[in-house]
Amino acid sequence: MKKISCILLLLLAIKYSNAQTSGNPVLKGWYADPEAVIFNNQYWIYPTYSDIYDKQVFFDAFSSPDLVHWKKHAHILDTAAIKWAKRAMWAPAIVEKNNKYYFFFGVNDIQSDEEYGGIGVAVADKPEGPYKDYLGKPLIDKFHNGAQPIDQYVFQDKDGAYYIIYGGWRHCNIARLKDDFTGIIPMQDGTLFKEITPDKYVEGPCMFIRNNKYYFMWSEGGWTGPDYSVSYAVADSPFGPFKRAGKILQQDSTVATGAGHHSVIHNTATDKWYIVYHRRPLGETAANHRVTCIDEMFFDDRGMIKPVKLSFTGVAPQPLQ
Template identity: 55%
Template sequence: MGLRMSTAKATKPCERQATLDYTTSEAGNPFVDGWYADPGSAVYDGLFWVYPTSSHTSEAQTYLDAFSSPDLINWTKHPNVLTIANLAWTTKALWAPSPVSRNGKYYLYFSANDLQEDAGNLGGIGVAVADKPEGPFVDAIGKPLIGSYHNGAQPIDPDVFIDDVDGKAYIYYGGHSHANVAILNEDMISIGTFDDGETFKEITPKNYVSAAKMFKRNSTYYLIWSEGDWDGPNYCVSYAMANNPLGPFDRLATVLQQDSAIATGTGHSSVIHVPGTDIWYIFYHRRQLSETDKNHRTLAYDRMYFEEDGSIRPVTMLVKDNFADGAMLDWTTYGGEWSVEKQRLIAKETSGGMAMLDTNFADLVFDATVATVKGNGHPGLLFRVTELSRTTHKYKGYKAAISPSGVITLGKADLGVFTDLAQTRMDMALGKEYHVRVVAIGSDIKIFVDDMEKAKIQFIDGSFTTGANGVRTFNAAAMFGSVSVAKPRCS
């Protein structure tokens, strides 16, 4: 679920505030490599941990990996923290892990075998335990913790929340459009009963599908959950607020949903709170716009903000990459030789090459630093790009380019036919980085270089209305940094 705090290692709040005050994954989403989904998250001894599902067919979901980070930028992979080799009753569909620590032990609650109500097979929610966050985790009880349907809820997608008021541990779970909550006993591996004698209480909010998650901010309890079809574009996250961990949980709003410019299938989330601050992030999985395989899901996070009344603002997915993680996970290259060095995307000198993001922006504000390292070509930013050929590298779209000779160019390409739309000059130097900004709203296109108050070029052209973003180099070695693509505030 959300934050799992540990006080074993002291960290100054001011240091956390200074180093982890991000608007999104500033080094790019996805923030780790590979097909993953359903991220459960925790904070243990100063490290942030994410435990996701390995996003493959259910028969291939036989293991769980984990990732840890000191700064939410640089992530270390811990493979096979739990596998079916350590679970005698599990054969497939090992998914949706939820981590928590108590009594000096680390627990991982998980779904397995995709139990169906009328199938008669063994499956449901299990619990594994380890001495370290990275495992290896082993089966704690040798059977499902919750192995049957109660109140119509499929026993999947567990989440464990320990309340700081009374120390009680609650397990939230449920698929097939029903959600339950139960109490875990002190041993964390058996189900207890409520004061009224009930074992499983139904808490299903309106439109609920699966993936109930609980977190607490100040004295308010937040339940978030997923709605829509997990394998479709409309998968999303909604939430409710309550003054106790049992609700009632009345649906308030959708807090995270697809953005046709960035990604689809945004769901099954968890929340991380940076200790000592009021900084919160929502971790979730999503699909890139060009993906058609339902299991090709990747991990992302964005900042989550609260209003004065405690309600959650709708999350805005952002596109950024400062290359601080030394990787270019969200980029696809077309020609040229590309690498990441010293927080810059480097293009070696070739006749030409492109590196593209899987985006589809119409109106946009596109920022990046651009420098020509060698040669006298014209590296720059590509926007509203469509029909890009992997073999010929021909495309339709616009380019905003600069050269060390001082020429600033706005041009367009139409499947190999290049047209310079406008040019101007300013003093430039080889090897110096320049902040280039493109603002395109409808057919009005502006190019800024260093001075963000006065456009160097303003031109009207309506040839291309939407498409992908990227960078390009031609007859030059170049470097790019601090990439950001967003919708204009007025759009």
């Protein structure tokens, strides 16, 4: 009887412990390429709905007050609202400006300049939408410097200027956005699309500033394979040059495979950093069976990012208010 009581207490302790963390995956269902941001004292995740391209035609969003309890906002945008979208919407990026929410996304998986598609923009009055087409056409619809127009990340520099950083097919560009996000404007040297591709870059760029340094992160390897991973570089400018510093997110054979295509959240009140990414559960081989996870990210005394430890527990509650 005593032994049974001890087991019950242990099970209750495990249950209680698990209830105090987000757990991984943090979202229910197949979701990938998460864009994580903070809006209005809420954490938000905007992922790709991970399915075959002909079914990957809408976006869901998720909000949380504390990183642990998540609310689903279904179908915030779909191809019915984007008349020129035919298939495969994925890898969103989002920014808030003047009480409007601008949602950038890749669509149609174009393979050449002769195909129609690329990077689009939608807009809404609330983070959860509904979103409507902002331009009625792609923002970027051509291959510049060899970069497929996908996997965009929108970055605001210290001077307030907004840049779009994007690219597949092992090329990454940076371009300055117009203040109203309706197009691209030349940079100081007259360049419209500047290539900033670091060594081993494949896709999924992300950028943030910490201690006046620019951290540029990207995904390496094949998105369907176990070698999918994240590396980074640090520079004094968003234009680089970016020398690869090393890999900080990769598979753990005891936890999951193919960990990559991420974004970063910084809670400025606590100075805690989180990496939100997707990975493939052990035993899963289907290309689109990917789940969204979150783990804490740490820096060493030199400001270098420490390798992230994949976990099943996720992160502890971190309320914003």
